[in-house]
Structures are given as structure tokens and as C-alpha cells.
Amino acid sequence: MKAVTWHGKRDVRVDTVPDPIIKESTDVIVRVTSTGICGSDLHLYELFGPFLDEGDILGHEPMGVVQEVGSGVTAVKPGDRVVVPFNISCGTCFMCGQGLQSQCETTQVRETGMGASLFGYTKLYGQVPGGQAEYLRVPFGNTLPIKVPDGPPDDRFVYLSDVLPTAWQAVEYAGIPAGGSVAVLGLGPIGEMSARVALHRGAGQVIGVDLVAERLARARDRGVHTLDLREHPNDMAEVIRDATGGRGPDAVIDAVGMEAHGAPAARIAQGVTALLPDPLAANLMRRAGIDRLHALRLAIETVRRGGTISIIGVYGGMLDPLPMMTLFDKQIQLRMGQANVWRWIPEILPLLTDEDPLGTESFATHHLPLDSAPQAYETFQKKQDSMIKVVLQP
Template sequence: MKALVFHAIGDIRIEDVPEPVIVDQSDAIVRLTASAICGTDLHFVRGTIGPVEKGQILGHEGIGIVESVGSEVKSIKVGQRVIIPAIVGCGTCQFCQKGLSAQCDKANPMGKHAGSVFFGGPETAGKLKGLQAEKARVPWADTNLVPIPNGIDDDQAILMSDILPTGWFGADLAGIEEGDDVLVFGCGPVGLMAIASAKLMGGRVIAVDRLTDRLGMARAQGAEVINFDEVDVLETVLKLTKGDGARRVIDAVGVDAEHAHAGPEKPGLLNKARELVEQYAIEPAARKFTSHFQAGDNPSQVFDWAVKCVAKAGTIAIIGVYPLTDRVFPIGVAMNKNITLRMGIGNHRRYYDVLLDHVTSGRLDPKKILTQVEPMTGVIEAYKAFDERQPGWIKVELNPTA
């Protein structure tokens, strides 16, 4: 079968690879009908998060048709249309039982403290092959496959594999109540889904980004917008919130806050990113990432803004991804404002009942942010266009068989 294979930082290729087979009797094999490119995939290709092993198939967002199941699979049937949630759990351990599947004790073969498991990631994320392929093996199929109701089409369903549940998770972590001012940093696909979720939860949303196409989408989702290239973020937030700051803040940016995507207008950052890539190519340890910063460097612009802009006794929820390194956080200011800080990888599985209901009923339509559907043969160009943040490239669906 064809799949997108990682070779090295900046080197991904479409290749013929062996088809997946059932390894454990709780597995299923899914023939993918759609996959998608996520900002997280860009981190692996750029080397800002990793390292990813040579030969890994990329991609953690997918939907498809169940092709075969192991003898222990009970609820999932061959021929069913299914969403493959990006984050994998066993379904039975103490964490999965509480709906905290991102902290599953069993899913990671490297041990229960090794971190969340997802498809198509670095070895530390559980060694599962990715979903930018014609077929994939899904472990614990009864837990990690979600049947798609008839009222939901493929373009909606693919966005429910990761970005909608992650955005919803961010809004849930932030603890939004009716009438809250909610400040969302980052209007990429996950940020846009966090905005839609926060609106549905009754929040008044203010969204921050610098790319006008993304700000336009945020406005279309019902947010007021701040372009941080044009105005001072803190000053504007205070103006919009009667001087109080935002009661709830969601960071949907993560590591991009310090290593912005390459562009002629940010030559310094581009050089830093290049240096980093060179370091990663020879040194697998993420420690290099911290040593890269000198004392006095701003460790994360978004953290800094978030702590300044959050109202006293407010909540900051972090869903943007960061590498596994120690970070400097303005803890003194946060402590003095009685802030609640919540964060993590999405516990996708627990949200499907409510999200399928919202999408079926039309209260949420993730498809609004889908801007491209590309054939697998054009995947390399699609990665490039998405990585360069070309105008209008917000969310890219892939057709694995075209």
C-alpha cells in the first residue's frame, strides 16, 4: 500500500510499504477513506518535536471503513464507517475508566509514565504506524474506533479525529461558564475548534493571531479578533474586558510561539529554526531545545501574554503542544493572580457522544474550516503549502487512495 514515510527532518516520501496485519485479537484493520495534515505533523517534519524514527508512517487523523477485526473485538463490525481518534487508550485501566485516555497506563509499550499514545508519532508516543496511508492497524478497536452516524459526512468526520475533540477539550479544561470572556491564542484548526466550542458553551470569544485568513475564519466562528502584529495584545484585551482581563484563556499555539514558521519577515526566527534542525539531526535529546535559549530570552510569548491577560482568579488551559523540556513560566505573576492552570493532551474518547450529537444537530460544523482536499499523490506539496502558511491553507484533508 501507499503511505507517507518519514526519512529525516525535512525529508518525507510517498512509498510502497507492507499492509498492516492484526497483531492482537483486540485489533482492527481500517481502510482509510480520509486522513488529514495536522500542525503536529509539521513539528515532526521540521524537527521542533521528535525525534521520529526513519520509516515511520506519519499522520494521526483518519476515518475509514473497518476491513477486518480480531476475535476479541465485540462492538466494532467489518464494513462500519469509523472515526479513528488520534489519542489511543486501552479502555480498561484506571485512567481510561475515568475518561482520561491520554494518560492510559497500558497503551504505551515503553511504560505507564512514557506519555500519551497517538498514531504516526515519535517512538516515545507508542510506536503506532500513522494514518496518512491506505490502511492502518488500530489497537483495542472497541475503544479506539467510533462508528460514524449517517447524518455526518466524511469531511465533517475527519475533523472529529483530532482537531474538534482537542478544541473542545481545551474549552472544557478552561471551565467556560455562560457569559465568560474567553481569550483564544492561535487561530489554526485547533484554535478555531476551541473558538466554536467556547461559543457553544456560552462564552464571548476574543481570538488572537497574526494571519489574516485565520483571523477571518475566527470572525466567521463568532469571535472578536486581535491581530498581534497591529495592536498591543494586553492593552486591547483589557480594553475589551472593562479592564478585568479574560476570565478564561486557551493557548492553542504551543511551541510555535517561540519558533514561528519560516517567512521572510522573520529572518531571525528562521535562522534559529534552522540551527535547531541541525542540532536535532545529530542529537536526539530534546534537551538541546532548552540550551538553545539564553537567559533573558522570552521562553514563550503566548505564556507571557496568557498570564498577563487572564483575569484575577481566572483559568489558563494549554492545548498547544510543547516539547518535553523544562520551561520558564511567569509563575510569580500567576501565583499572585490566583490563576488555575490546566493543560494536556486531549482525552478524545470521552467527548464523542456529545460531539457527534452537536455535529449531527448542526450546532457545530467542523467542516467550515476545511480549506483543501488533496490527493495522496500531492501530499508533499500539501505539506509545504501548509508549513509555509500559504494564505487560505488552514486545514488539509488527504484522500489516501487518490
Template sequence: MKALCWHGKHDIRCDTVPDPAIEHPRDAIVKISACAICGSDLHLFDGFIPGMKHGDIMGHEFMGEVMEVGKDNHALKPGDRVVVPFTIFCGECDQCRRGNFSVCERTNRNKETADKVFGHTTAGLFGYSHLTGGYPGGQAEYVRVPFADKTHIKVPEGLTDEQVLFLGDILPTGWQAAVQCEIEPTDTVAIWGAGPVGQMAIRSAVLLGARQVICIDHVPERLAMAREGGAVIIDFENESVVERLGELTGGKGPEKCIDAVGLEAHVMRSFDSFYDRAKQAVMAESDRPHVLREMMYVCRPAGILSVPGVYGGLVDKIPFGMAMNKGLTIRTGQTHVNRWTDDLLRRIQDGQIDPSFVITHTVPLEKGPGMYKTFRDKEDGCIKVVLKP
């Protein structure tokens, strides 16, 4: 089969690789009908996440048709149409029973390594390094889904791939980011980043009843999409984020802040941008935490910081005393996808949200390697790429 494979920093290739096969009685083999390039994939493309090996299959946002199931998988049958969440979970361990699917205690095949890096293992993730199990991803023609009797979302009749594909990652990620904020009707929610997750967080905050949603970015196409979704926009290249947030909140600051950027924060003409890039260059810091610093500074005391943006390692110069003395609550984590998908699927069916609005480019799988750079560099108005095997 064809698959997009990692061969080093900035080196993604469309290779011919062996077809997957059933390896465990709970498995399923899924023929991919649509997959996507996610912002988290760019962290692998740019070499910021360790644990990748030559030939690893990329991708964690995908869906398709069940072709084969293991003998103990009674939840699925050939012909079922499913979205596959990026988190692999067993459904039986203590964390899964609590709904904390992204920290499932059983699905990371490299638990010992994860224990050393993270203190305790996380769940296995598709296409996201050997720190999270080394599972082949879904930017391919077929994929083996382990624990598929639990790790799936069945698609009802009448919905297109484009409407449901993002149930596997960016829609529940934006939703969880907003839910973690405990939004009240009087709240201003400020969201850093107008990429795909930021766009979903904007619409989630609106649906959850925020009084005002503000989005900070600098890419015109992304800012325009954020405005269409109901956000007041701040272009950080042309405005002071701190001053503008003060104006929009009467000097109080936003009650809730969401970091939808993560470790590759880009800041124009900023000392901490120069500082972080310099430390990255000498491997003294792995991530660029400008957004975390700014959120801690501007957030109203007793507010909440929600962090769906991915961080992979070490950050420096975090004003934690500021966060502590202001009484800020910080909530983070990979998304517990299936905790939210029943509700979100109903909202899609009811017409409350159509996640396909974020798609700007749809191309064959073979053109995927070139689209990584287009997506990363925001060329050609690119906000979200869907690949069709």
C-alpha cells in the same frame, strides 16, 4: 500500499510500504477514506519532536471502513464506518476507567522511554514518534488500529466524511480546551491561534455560553474565519495584544485564556521571539513559549489557562511567580478524545456545528508531501488539508 513517511526534517515522501496485518486479537484493519494534516504533524515536519525514525508513517487524524477484525474484537465488524481517535487506549486501566484516555497506562509500547522523558508514560499515539509507541499513522491507504474494540468512534448513517473526520482530534481538542475553562456566562475567553484547533475552540466557547470570545492571530484568512465563528479578532502584527485585550475587557483582562498555538509560537518584532529562536538554535530551549508568557500576564486574577497547544520539551523564562500570585489555574494535556465524542457527534447531527467549515484544501494522498509546506506556511489561504487516499 501508499503512505506518507517521515525521512527527516522537512522530508515527507509518499512511499510504497507493506500493508498492515492483524497482530493482536483486539486489532482492526481500516481502509482509509479520509485523513488530514494536523498542526501537530508540523512539529514532526519541522524537527521539534524527538523519537522519529526514517520511514515512520505520519498522521493521526483519519477515518475509514473496517476491513478485518481480530478474533477478540466483538465491537466492530467488516463494513463498519469509523473515525479513529489519535489516542490509543485500552479501556481497562485505572486512567481509562477515569476517562483519562490520553494517559492510558497500557498502550505505549515504549513505556520505559516515556517514563524517563515524561516521568510517567502517556498513551500510545498514532504517527507521533517512538516516544508515544512508534505506531504507524493514518496518512496511508490502510492502518492497523490496536485496541480497536475501544479505540474507535462509529459513524451513523447520513453523515459525510468531512462532517465527522475531525472527531478524531481537532474538534474534541478545541472542545476540551473550552470545557477546561469552566466557562461562565459573564466570561471573556481569549484564544491565541486561529488555526484549526483555535477555530474549534472559538465555536466551542460560543456553544458553551461565553459572553465574549476573542481570537489573536495575524493571518488574514484565519482571522476572517474566526470572526465568522463569533470571535472579536486581534491582529498581533498591527495591534498591541495587551492593550487591545485591556480595551475589550474594561482593563480587567480575560477570565479564561486558551493557548491553541503551542511550541512554535510566532511573534513579530518581539524580544522574546528573538530570544526563543536564538536558544532553540543552540539547543538550549526546545519550545517557544511566548503565548504562555502573554496569557499569564493578561489573564484576570483567579482565571484559568487552558493549554491544548502541544509542547514537547523545555521552555525558559516562564513568569511562574506571576501565575502563582494571581491564583491562576493551569490545565493542559493531550485530548481525552472519546470522553467528548458522544456529545459532539450528537451536536453535529443536530446541526449545532459542522466541522467541515475549516477545510480549505482537499487533495489526493500522493500530493500530501507538498501540502505540508503549503499548510505550514499558510500559502494559498490554507487552513486545513484533507487527504484522500
């Protein structure tokens, strides 16, 4: 089969690799029909080389049609249409029972001290072959795949793999009071969908911050009050406070993460790390503070006293310096973590109706064949061609 594979920093290719096979009685083989490129994939493209091997298959946002099932699978059958969550959870352990599928005790990667395994996402998370491929082996066939109806186009459902539950959790964790205010830092796919979800769930004021014109325009068209970081490089916190009666928003969602703009020292550190031999670089990334924290610092400065910061952007450093005095003094609540996909599916799935209130069918800006993945990664990383969300179609 064809699959998108990692070969080095900014070097992904479409290779021919062996087809996946049934290994356990509860495995399912899915023929992938749509698979997204996530902003988190760009961390692999740019930074996480020390935790990847050449030829690793990327991707964690797939859906498709069940091709084959193991002898112990009864919940789905060949021909069923399914979405595959990005985190690999058994559905039956203590953590899954708490709605914490991202901490699944069956698939936790204990040798690296991390939570549940992820499809297509480095040795830190199990080095499981990913879904940017023609076929995907999916374990826990009775509990992991999300069965969806035939008929509507893939775009109605494919974001159940990551984007929708991640954005839903970001808003849930933000704890926005009814009619309250939230600032969303970063209007990439997750940030923009978080803004849409916040409006849908009754936020009275949603402020979106970015520096890419196309992202700002898309959010503005959905009713978000947008602010261009380029126009307020040094006083954005004050501008946001002014827009919220001088107090600051009830909540801030950090949808940017480790590669924030405005952090030159950390950017240099990230660049130096990428030049080190893999064992040294991996050790540095796991033990040092190399994240660019500009967005998180802006969130801390901006949120009202007693407010909540919901962090959904990915961070990777262990010793990042944070203004703990400010966090304590302002009595700020922090919530964060990988999305627990199955926790939110019962709430999201009923919204994927003909009315499509979250605008899923028009969410992708680009639909491309799998062979176009290398160019798509480069274009997405450089924020060119008005590319905001890419769906590959094997």
C-alpha cells in the same frame, strides 16, 4: 499500500510500504477514507526529527471503513464506518476509567516517560504507524474505534479523531463562566474550533488573536472578535484588557504552543537543535527549555486575576523559564494536556447533526489526494494558499 512517510526535516514523501496485518485478536484493519494533516504534524516536519526514523508513517486524524477484524472483535465488523482517536487507549484501565485516555496505563510509553501511545507521532509516543495511509492497523477494536453512521460526508465526523475533542477539552479546561469571556491565542484549526465551541457553549465574548488574515476572517465570520497581532505587536495584552472592561478575560486558551512568534532566542535554539546529531538533539530537547513561550507569556499577562489558562498548544521543553511569581500572585489556574478523545465523544457526537452547529462540513479549506501530501505539508507550514485545514483522501 501508499503512505506518507518522514525522511528528514521538511521532507515527507508518499512511499509504497507493506500493508498492515492483524497481530492481536482484538486488532482491526481500517481502510482510510479521510485523514487530516494536523498542526502538530508540522512539529514533526520542522523540529522533532531526533525522535523519528526515516520511513516512519505519519498522521493521527484518520477515519474509514473496517476492512478486517481479529477473532476477538465483536464491537465492529467489516463494512462499519469508524473514526480512529489519535491517542491509543485500551478503554478498560484505571486511567481510561477516569476519562484520562491520554494517560492510558496499557499503552503508556514508560521507556520515555510519556503518556498513552499516539498514532504516527515519534518514538516519544511509541512510534506507532500513523493514519496518513491507505490502511491502518487499529488495536483495541472493541473499545477504541468510534462507530459513526453511514450517509453524511466524512467531514462531518473525521474531526472526532482530534480537532473536536481537543477543542472541546480546551474549552472545558478553560472553565469559562456562563456569559463570560475567553481569549483564544492562535486561530489555526484547534484555536478556531475552540472559539466555535466556546460560543456554542455559551461564552458571552470570544476574542481571537492571530496574524494570518485568512484565519482572522474565518473566525470573524463565526462571531469571534478578532485582533491582528501584526497591528498590536507590543501591546496586545493591553488591547485585550481594554476589550474586557480593563480586567482581562475570564480565561485564555493557548492554542499556539512551542513555535510561537515573537521569541527570537528560542527560535534560534530550535534551529541549532535541528543541526545536532539525533542523540544529542533528542537529549537537549528532552532536558532543556527550547520552546518559544511568547503565547504562554501573553496568556499569563492577559488573563484576569483568579482566571484560568487552558493550554492546548503543544510544548516540548523541560526547563522552560516561566514567570512563577506572576502565576502565583495572580492566582492563575493552569490546565493542560493531550485531549482525552473518548472522554468527550458522548457530548460531541450528538452535535454532528444536519444542523451542524460547529460547521464541520465546511471546516476544511483543502481536500487533496494522498499523493499531494508533500506539497500540502510545505504549503500548510508556510501558511500559503489560504490553507488552514487539510484533509487527505487516500
